[in-house]
Amino acid sequence: MYRDFVSLIHKSTKRDYLARVTERDKAEVAELALQWGHDYWDGSRETGYGGYRYDGRWRKVADAMVAAYGIRPGMRILDVGSGKGFLLHDFTEACPGVEVAGIDISSYAIEHTMESVRPFVRTGSAANLDFLDDSFDLVVSINTLHNLYNYDLHSALREIERVGRGAKYLCVEAYRNEREKVNLMYWQLTCRAIHTPVEWQWIFTQAGYTGDHEFITFE
Numbered sequence: 356m357y358r359d360f361v362s363l364i365h366k367s368t369k370r371d372y373l374a375r376v377t378e379r380d381k382a383e384v385a386e387l388a389l390q391w392g393h394d395y396w397d398g399s400r401e402t403g404y405g406g407y408r409y410d411g412r413w414r415k416v417a418d419a420m421v422a423a424y425g426i427r428p429g430m431r432i433l434d435v436g437s438g439k440g441f442l443l444h445d446f447t448e449a450c451p452g453v454e455v456a457g458i459d460i461s462s463y464a465i466e467h468t469m470e471s472v473r474p475f476v477r478t479g480s481a482a483n484l485d486f487l488d489d490s491f492d493l494v495v496s497i498n499t500l501h502n503l504y505n506y507d508l509h510s511a512l513r514e515i516e517r518v519g520r521g522a523k524y525l526c527v528e529a530y531r532n533e534r535e536k537v538n539l540m541y542w543q544l545t546c547r548a549i550h551t552p553v554e555w556q557w558i559f560t561q562a563g564y565t566g567d568h569e570f571i572t573f574e
Contacts, residue, residue, distance in 0.1 A: 388544035391461035417445035428452025436499025440468035482510035489520035512562035523566025538573035
């Protein structure tokens with residue numbers, strides 16, 4: 356099922372697509388971003404987020420997911436690509452008593468995860484989740500899976516299915532026309548999978564992914 360959780364946050368961000376490719380060598384900054392370190396998270400806007408700091412914006416997403424998926428105290432939530440743990444923290448506030456876990460490929464992000472949820476996160480790969488089958492009532496992955504090559508992408512989708520015993524939701528970047536494709540190519544730093552919504556849905560089916568999804572586009 357298509358869910359509209361992240362789009363409001365995505366659309367509120369202003370982007371200068373041309374500056375991304377004219378102010379500095381795009382290939383150079385992409386190489387820096389792919390190290391998933393300080394440059395990507397807390398360096399300049401050229402190489403990533405330009406300082407990824409908690410501002411509460413993910414609370415509305417957590418609230419919406421808690422309501423949509425009937426999350427209750429004692430349930431377990433996994434964030435695949437948890438970054439600095441902002442969404443996990445907001446889940447614990449949106450539903451006190453919920454158990455959270457997160458993995459991220461970036462050791463920098465894990466080291467700089469919010470203190471409230473740092474004990475519950477670890478460095479890891481989405482393609483090989485170190486959790487038992489049917490461990491979580493909700494598995495989410497936001498703006499992560501499009502950073503994987505196709506073989507790891509398929510493995511990650513199968514892993515999300517394996518560890519989730521309840522709801523599943525993922526959000527990836529997509530394009531619907533040539534303008535959005537160009538904007539995406541200008542803006543992205545780390546994408547490996549760049550597809551239309553129809554192609555993404557085909558990939559989901561091939562991998563056996565049965566959860567919900569959302570696409571963000573660059574209009």
